[in-house]
Amino acid sequence: MKFARVLGTVVASRKYEDLEGIKFLVVQPLDEDLKPHGQPKIAADATAQAGPGELVFMVASREGAQALPEVFVPVDLAITGIVDEVEIERGTRREKPTAIWHYLLQDD
Secondary structure, three states, X not given: OEEEEEEEEEOOOOOOHHHOOOOEEEEEEEOOOOOEOOXXXXXXXXXOOOOOOXXXXXXXXXXXXXXXXXXXXXXXXXXXXXXXXXXXXXXHHHHOOOOOOOOOOXXX
């Protein structure tokens, strides 16, 4: 899941039949500090509510295709939520792992 900012909309005169009624938006991917990262992309709006200027989160690849009402449509990126608020933790705690894995050693 990645954050992005919606830049605008895409108008398609023709599209795959199972994508009829799905809105496509131009999004700018963001890094972990919510700064632009990479080139803008086109995403299908699985929320049907995102609009220009909004902060959204998206999923890509197979998960993107499964996020829409009709699953496994030809979509590589889908908006799955609109973000109301982001709280970013700063400092040394962020650099520590959030989980520690303990491996059981088996005696031979």
